Amino acid sequence: MKPAPFDLIRPTDPAAAGLALAAGDGTAKVVSGSQSLGPMLNLRLARPEQLIDVTSLPGLTAMRETATHVEIGAAVTHARIEDGECPEPIAGILHHVAGGIAYRAVRNRGTIGGSLCHADPAADWVTAMTALGASVIATGPGGAREIAMTDFMLGAYRTALATNEIVTLIRIPRHSVEARWGYYKICRKVGEFADAIGAFVADPVSRTCRVVFGATGGAPLLSAELAGHVARTGAPAEIAAVKEVLANSGQALSEIKIHQLAVAHRRSVLEALADA
Amino acid sequence: MPRRLPGAGVQRNGTLSTGIGERVQRKEDRRLLNGQAKFVGDIRLPRQWEAAFVRSPLAHGHIRAIRKPAGSESRVFTAADLSDVRPIRAESSLPSYNASDQYPLARDKVRFVGECVAICIAPTRAEAEDLAELVEVEFDPLPAVVDALKARELGAALLHEEWGNNLFLTTYFDGDIEGLRRTAPVVVEREYSTARQCMNPMEGKGTLAHWDEKAGQLVVYTSTQVPHLIRSGLSQFLGLDQGQVRVIAPDVGGGFGYKCVLQPEELSVSWVARRTGRPIRWTEDRREHLVAGANTRQHHYRISAFADERGRILGLDAEITVDVGAYSVWPFTACLEAAQAGGNLPGPYDFGTYRCRTYSVATNKPAFTPYRGVARPGVCFAMELTIDAIAHAVGREPSEIRKENLVPAAKMPYTNVTKKFYDSGDYPESVAQAERAIDLKGFRERQQAARKAGRYLGVGFSTFTEQSAHGTKVFAAWGLPLVPGYDQAMVKITPSGSVEVRSGNHSFGQGLETTLAQVASEWLTVDVERISVVMGDTGVTPYSTGAYASRGMVMSGGAVSKAAEVLAGRIRRHAAHLLQCRAEDVRLAEGKAWHGVAHVSFEDIARVWYLRPDRLPDDVETTGLEVTEGYKPDIDTGVFTYATHAAIVEVDPETGKVAIEDYFIFEDCGRRVNPLILEGQAYGGAAQGIGTALFEEVLYDGNGQPLTSTLADYILPGPAELPHFRLGHAETLSPYTRHGIKGVGEGAAIAPGGAIINAVNDALRPFGVELHSIPATPEKVLHALLRARAGQEAAE
Known part of the structure; x- marks a missing residue:
């Protein structure tokens, strides 16, 4: 080689x-x-x-x-x-x-x-x-x-x-001092490339809230809909609802991938809000 | 008070000991840990060139034409050039066996992706690879045989047309299973599978050959566990007298079985070196290893177990299919795996009715090579999951079922249903030890509480026996081309009074340099720091078939022990002359010969023999201070070590990830020559077993193309994935070996698959999920959970 x-x-x-x-x-x-x-x-x-x-x-x-x-x-x-x-x-x-x-x-x-x-x-x-x-x-x-x-x-x-x-x-x-973030990565072992990434950033001062899915097989996927849900309710959407958003995202995602992304998203939001 | 030497042992009976049983630090680690070791890749000879192979991009096909790049014809060699090399053919006398011819460079046909087609040489590896890219090979593709179960069926494409089928071997054990099927109160039926794996030693394979005109010898530096076997193999297939071949295994960075067979590359490199008169080296890279070295572990099982209402096993019916790949390796053949699987499936259990068929199936994959544990990681996984399935069927704690079915200590020695002779041990006690260490009762309470909090913990056990250091009659019964007999070793006193040990075995990480020195130290009372151990060079070491089958300490250790004992006797007689006493009154301690308080050092004794022979008595033994002895145990059937592993895991049901919370190993391998090294062997073996259980898997597409050709795709566990192993030991000495030693090198790799998957299944019981294949990757666990959930929803 x-x-x-x-x-x-x-x-x-x-x-x-x-x-x-x-x-x-x-x-x-x-x-x-x-x-x-x-x-x-x-x-x-x-x-x-x-x-x-x-x-x-x-x-x-x-x-x-x-x-x-x-x-x-x-x-x-x-x-x-x-x-x-x-x-x-x-x-x-x-x-x-x-x-x-x-x-x-x-x-x-x-x-x-x-x-x-x-x-x-x-x-x-x-x-x-x-x-x-x-x-x-x-x-x-x-x-x-x-x-x-x-x-x-x-x-x-x-x-x-x-x-x-x-x-x-x-x-x-x-971002402001009130900003929160969560970043959750699912991978086979420490140091491996991710199978799924959930990233979440919210700043009440600038009124921004971003939900991003990584390791989708393509460019990172932003979801305004899910970001809106967190901003409105102060909690992540249920797994089933997240899966539906992903299934309708237009990206070709396998059932397992959708599940992993949904879990990573939920955990990233919970992590961000844990000490809020 | 004797001086405490660096890395040396402890006081025993008032004197310093670095003998058997001491936690002596490894002699070889100083160079290995400081970058001073010398591997094949570190050797540089004058005029040396490097080799790169053109490898088959197809799993199966006829070679229509090979075109060498214009102007470089003299640096590219194909099967047509190597026409005087005999194909690698491993014969076996087993009935139904089909032998295969593997040409070191494919002739007419390729049978797996990565098979060598041409060898190219150049001053550097990069240039050799440039050249390899320019070699054009035309193929007529054939349908690839990828699935071993389908390969058994009529109408499957054939790898070796002359056989008329794809079966290297079928074996049978017969027992009255049909009667049991009608009468047994409990019947458990399961299918299991284990993935194909690569062994992944840190150092890949490497070979450097040159023709030594002065010696009239082909000298081959090669990364091998079995230098004397490779010498025989090279000689046989290159058509050279054994005297014309010298094999030197320098430092070897791991083997695990991968380096215990003759590899086609060793033949090609040797041939080209002889033809060109130039030292030629090939260094396997990781991609070559992951593609052409994907050669082990892949089994499939169909099992019916019969038990009474309490879970006592009445009988077992099994069909085992081993995916052996394209060729039969020399010298161990394609049969060893299935023969071992069929013979070892009943494992440590006491039952009387067994029926088993095994199929060793040819597929378009690299040739199966025995890997640490040989077949037993597969059979242990299948048997241990079956034990848990029986326990579940009768509603009892699996470890109770284990204890009741294991061969009890009172029945030792015990001959099992496949005629394995279990020499000693207390198998049920190993389970009891593991139960206590892992606090089974407390765990069950903790597990219930965790479930209420949405966390899923599980516990799993796995018990096995390992036939180690099996000898002449066993290998002869497998009909192999080479049968191990007496392992030989030489021990001598140098003129300085230090000790030199030579063994034809080899160390590829097991610490043999230290443990063989300890065995010599036991007899000679010389500190291991003053005992040098030379191995691996057929030019200077006595014959041994090498390091495999957990035989090193039993066989080579036994040979060193025997030679050192004889030498100790001679030293006493030499000393008796100098001390003016009778030899039987001379005692050895601290590297000196004593008569009462009078003593002579080994140096004094050696000085007289080598430098001042005028002081020798007239009737001195002329054999001197150098002894070569051969040894094999009193029985050929092997000595059986055993162990129980217990794992506690937590499964994340949302991600399918398995975290190992606790891992305990209780093992009995007879006399522990060096407990420190033995613990290292246990950690390393268990780490590889965890790779088998949770991570490692070679995948192919339908055309036999490997999908896991880099370490980004073939996942090995790293330090962060391994638990803190806890160990416990018993020391039941074998009555049949010197010092009561049993083999231990392979053992710990055997049980993790069973222990961990039993634990995962225990954790996932509330979901109605039971896994039957390894590795249990997160994706597979998740799949099973999602499927179970979908099934439940459909039912509701």
Whole structure:
């Protein structure tokens, strides 16, 4: 299991990265921590001719807090977030999600931007960032643009990025101190990809309430209907009702998957409201 | 007061001991834990190249053509090149047995995904893989045989056309079951199945071969449990004299049975190394292992058990189907699993009527290889679930049924219904010990209270006997090409007075370097720190068939013991001359020979023999301070260890997840040579058994394509999934082996499937759910629960 030959390019400014990407004309691939792409290279499932390592780009490993947002460089590792180096948009959520990603060895190298761009439906950040109402900054030859998470991930391993763009920054709105969150993951064993994720974020101050299902096989699924139910009643909907919403979601979900998602959702909401 | 050496033992009778029974720290761990071990992958020879295999993408098909990439013909080899290599063929004298021919590189036909078709060599593995991609193979696909039960039917596609069916072997035990079927008050009928698994040693297979012109030998470094067997196999199939083959097993990172057979890659790599004159290495990667090494554990059972109103077993009727895959492995054949399954299903239970048919079925999957526990994890699972089903049918506590049906201590030694000779032990007491340790009575109260709170706890027991260190007559009865006999070992005193032990067995993690040293230390009273153990190299070690069947300590330990005892006698005679006394008055202690308070050290004795022979008496024994001895136990039928495992689990009925709350093992393996190592064996075996029970499963689609070819799909338990194991021991010495030792390496992997699934079924009883197959993945548990709920709703 050794990769097919490729050239490794390590640009130091975003423009050079964009140019390299454009010059590759679809044969180049961006790499950051290499924790998803690495195995695919080894299995020869991914066969880029050039690999563009973006971890040396300026600002990509920085984290900061503005008045309204938490901003995380795309090449920040899960481990740094787990270790509390990153400001929190709501107390504890990033620390919790980061610490549940795979194993520490993976978290030491894997990055938040890499994970979002890889767009694996069962990965954590795509779901958590959707629940937090985050957006990504995509930088290309024409400059930078902001893409909301709900518009970013289009499906399994598909994003709205143009072929000559890279994600440089993740922006997460800061929530109030009254905000609550719950994140419940069902997986075979510690560190495995999720079979189902329930994510829940509610902020009474900004009057936002988001219910997100992850590991659906496609992009994370937002349910305004279920969010409305929690906001109205202060409790999660019954399992049967959640299942019905999922069955009518338009996504092809198996009976088991629907059940697992419903349970994960219910537990995420109960967790969020437990100490409310 | 003797100095306490690092890692050494304890005071015994006033002197330091690192002998049998001491918790001596493992000698090999210093290098293993500090990255200083040397595996096949660590060896680098001058001019060495790496190999990659072109493997079949089809489960079944004819090879129409193979095209080597232009310009690289001299670096790619196919069956046509290896025409002088004989196919691997494991003969057996068992009636009805069909042998198979497995060419190291497929010729004419491929029979499983991952079968080797061509070998490519290059300076690096990546380049060898680049080359392998360019080899074009044209196939005519054939229907894949994936389901062993369907493969038995008439009209199924045939793997080996010349047989006329897909059966490697059928075996029968006959008993008057029909009479019981009419008269037995209680009849329990069940179907069980166990998944196909990969053994997943941390180090995969690896082989590095080169031709040594000076020695006139093919030297093969290979990751194996059985170096002397591999030497015989390479010699036989490559057509070389045994003197022309030297096999060296360096450090081996786990084997579990995977490395106890001759692998086709070992033949191809050896052939190419000889042909090209270049050292060639192949290192199995995890994907190769998960695809081409998916070769074990898959059984199916149909069982009828007959009992009286109290749950006393009257008889058992079974049909066992083993999915053996495409070929019969050398030397253990495709038959060992089913033969063991049929013979061991009655296990530790005392009943007189048994009928069993076994089918060893050829399918388009990798060739079945015996894995830690060999067949018994399957039969134990089937039998233990049956015991609980009987208990449920008569409305009694399962552990009571167990105790009443197990062979009682008063009947020992006992010959069971399949003529297994159980040498010693108290089986019912092991259940009683487990009941107490797990507080069964208290648990039942706790379970009731938890149910009221919506939590589902369950308890399960599982008891087994394990035939270990079975010998010559047993293997001869299975008609195998190679039958183990006397295991040999050499023990000598070096000129410094330290001790060197050589054994043809091999350690792949079991701690044999330490335990064999302890056996020598027991006789010679030398601290294990001064006893070096050399294993694995056929060039320098006496013959042993190697490490399998939990035989290492019994057989090689016995051989070391015998050689060390003889050597101790010689040391006494040498010392008697130096001490001017009679040999029978010399006593060995602390690595010295004593006569009263006068003593000579081993170093003094060795110095005279090796360096100052002028001081030897004229009538000195010329055999010197080096002894090679052979050993096998007084009986060939094996010594039977036994254990009871008890598990308490909690099942989350919403997610189907099983959490193990408590796990207790009570075992009796005779004399414990090193309790520390034995505990490690128990933890490791039970961890693998938990993998079998809850996690591990090779899946195929209808075309025989494996769906679990990475560790993201084939799930192994990790530390977070394992409970804190608790252990208890009895030490019933075997009357038939040196020191009363019984085999222990495999045992703990056998029982977890039964204990855990019995516990899960106990937990899920209120839902009317009973599982019959492993692994009990959350998805399967959930499926069963959802189905039961749908059934209930339909009934309402």
